Amino acid sequence: MPEFTKRVTLAITGASGVQYAIRLMECLIAADVQVLLMISKAAQVVAATETDLSIPGATVAQQAYFTKMFNAKADQIKVFAREQWMAPVASGSGAPATMVVCPCSTGTLSAIATGASNNLIERAADVALKERRQLVLVPREAPYSEIHLENMLKLTRMGAVILPASPGFYHKPETISDMVDFVVARILSQIGVEQSFMPRWGEALLQSDENTPAQD
Known part of the structure; x- marks a missing residue:
């Protein structure tokens, strides 16, 4: 089995903005990160609406689809089904230290908040919350209700x-x-x-030869 630099759980839910998730996955694969992927049924509908992607319904087909799309290594993308409770992400003993939900629908946000x-x-x-691990949620809604x-x-x-x-x-x-890259870059930084x-x-200033402090 190939060794990867990091393992990340990525969940794609039914909010608008599946483009963020696709670009994020592309960047993770390029960075030699293993992605444990879950895609909701609503996310597949949104993807078909917002993009030209034709994501298969079955998890095995999804895994082959994204592996080919990103030229990923063997086992670099592992896709899990809605009720695949034996998946590593379902337990603190097997889940990665980082999870991203991108985009995160407000329905998913509510479900996570209530456990x-x-x-x-x-x-x-x-699992990420109970184990005090990193959980990044990327909501896309407007306006936000109370x-x-x-x-x-x-x-x-x-947390x-x-x-x-x-x-x-x-x-x-x-x-x-x-615009997509702006958000994805922030996720990667997190x-x-x-x-x-x-x-x-400010990165340009750090790399500049002009080391003279700014004048008040």
Whole structure:
């Protein structure tokens, strides 16, 4: 079995913005990260609506589909079904130290906040919380209701990171891909995976030969 630099659980749910998840997966594979993947049925519907992707329904076919798409190594992408309770992500003894839900629907947000664990995505997030591991949630909704905000606050207090899919514009994006990259770069930074496609704020000054302090 190949050795990977890191293992990350990635869940894709039915909020708009599946493009973020696809780009994130591409970056993780390129960084030699093993991805333990779960895709909700709603996410498959959104993907068909927002993109030209035709994600298969069966997990085995999904695994082959994404492995081919990203030219991944053998076993670098492992896909698990909605009720595959023997999957490693279902237990603290087998789950990776990092989980990302991208995009995270407000329904999934609510289920995680209440510990519902009605499917493997919800259970994997519950494991991350109970084991005090890294959980990054990427909601995409507008506007947020009081329920959404209360769930985000509750999860933040539990230790999760709420990272909304809210692209910035100070890098002067010219394409939709530039805006997607902004959010994906922030996710990668949170989970400790290096990226080179999005410069960090102030990085140009650190690399500059102009070491003269700014004048007041």
